[in-house]
Amino acid sequence: MVLLIHCAEGGKKALSGMVRLGYRLAGDIRTFELPCSGRINETMLLEILQEDVAGIIVLGCRKDNCKFMEGNLRAESRVNRVKTLLKSAGISKKNVEMLYAAPDEGKRLYKAIHNFYEGTKAPAGC
């Protein structure tokens, strides 16, 4: 299962932009909405990763276009910190990723989500 945490502004609109182009999500990618992607923090991500979750995607507004100024950038730095933590702990089965997307970038967004999803399914040594 992959959890896709998206913001209620750009992220949500980007997802509906993706849908408008005819792309659909795989059944076990589940979405969760937050007002701003900057609301997530490391503890939250790590706590969710303890569950039966193969990976987390955080989807925010496009850079320079965040409704809350820099929430998406903050989210990215937190995601990167979690990435580093996972790496240093030697956990390669679980992954986190930050994505940015605008409503007109449906194809790119779909590809990014799809690649991440396929990546989590691929066997990886722990």
Added chain:
Amino acid sequence: MKMGRQSIAIAICDQQCHSKGRLDYRNLSERLLKSSLFKEVVILEKACRDRNGKLDGLKGKKVLFGGCPFLEESGLYEKTFQDLCLKKADFFTVDIKTEIFDLYEGKENIEENLYRKLVASGNILARREPFEEDIIKPDQKALVYGSGFSGLKAALRLAAESIPVDIVETHGASLSPGYLSMILAEPGMITGLLEAARKAETITLLPQKALKEVTPGEGGFIFRKAGGEKQEYGTIIFAPEREERPAGEIGALNLTQLYARIGSQEALKTGAWKGETVFILDHKTETGPEIFSDAIKAAEYLRKMHCAEVKILLRNARVSIPGLQELYDDCRQAGIIFIKYEDSLYIKNSGSGFAITGVDLQTSGQFIIKDTAGLIIPGKTILSPQAREFARSLNLRIYNDDYSQSDSLWRLPNESNRPGIFVAGAAKGNMDKRAVEEDAESLVFSLRQRLSPAGLRVEEYIPQVDKDKCALCMTCMRVCPFGAMVKDALYRVAKALKSTCRACGTCAAECPAKAIRIRNLEYESLISGMRALA
């Protein structure tokens, strides 16, 4: 916290515009009831048309409503909410059309995801606490900083809406060279506007140093006047003028900045820039006579740097000064091309750079530059140090060299990073006369909500600071993008200003002491929602 487990009822519209028949709702409702989170499940055939009193049994319970965006847009949620006499915290909606039916394919996928989404939302709803809605009424008075063209235009436009305005005169007696330009305004126009502002009853002109320091208050900004008394404004319009340029600068761009844009001085010498190099000076800018000498200087300078082909396009250089023809001739000798109007210039991407077509001002013939490696379009305004200081005191953030974030999709044209402070004129970039007038119109539009007599409705997600945990480390004040967190001097803790907070949750995520909780958007509630999905 007590979990109101058995009291949540759920209503799902099974129409979903095209979902009917795609889902076994009986199965779903049985499964939901088994989850022990929901006590009652009501499946509506068409929530938008007839409800036939089906929802009456949900009165006074916590209700989770799954519907399509139409229900939200048409105000049907609002109506349901009122019909059922619910408190706001007890009503939660999920847009299951966009979030489920559009996103997934296949009956099984949809059913499983819909179930998970409803359980996750139910978990969040169960933790929601009741809250009182708060309404703040900002002071009805507006402050316009700047008595330039756009500042005065904006003030007069606001006065026409009978909003009392104070203008801080930033200019003094002299006018910047911009006002000589025919594109911006005719000479004497500012004086006329100033006269009109002096005559208007609702406008007061203040000298620049009349207002000392500013402190954000609930629903406004409190200034200390020079005499010591306090004055509150509900909104501030930041419309400073551009500074007069020191001689020797190329437009608003001096040569050091030019290097920075090219990459380095070496890049020109070594020919790392292929093709023709084109500089467009003074893009969309109000110009003064010194632009001609600036352009000649730039041309000489760039030639000296062994850059074989330099073309300088100078546009909008229509200045109403005597001896204009001679100036034009001087520039032409220096190899500068004048372009007629801004609209006649087309810039497209070409093989290795840009292709430019335009109309020459002298011959009225078209010229084409097929391939250019570099294109420099300067023309950002420089605000005066006083204006920048004022912006700093207001906690305004510069975003892409611009105070207004005008390129952001989510903002009204005049909004700044701080709610209640609007930006007009030169702080948004250079504008011509028509643009300034349009800007004043849009400003009134943006202000309408802020100064509406009904007041501002405070959102439910206002951060609340735990007095015992807060160590006053000021992390929240540093990270808040809107400057909404302030120090509560009385209790020695941080607090959020209701009128300024936009409820993004950054402070709660950053607080090292975990002292900030955002009502109904708490860590535990979010985690429980996310867990339900896993």
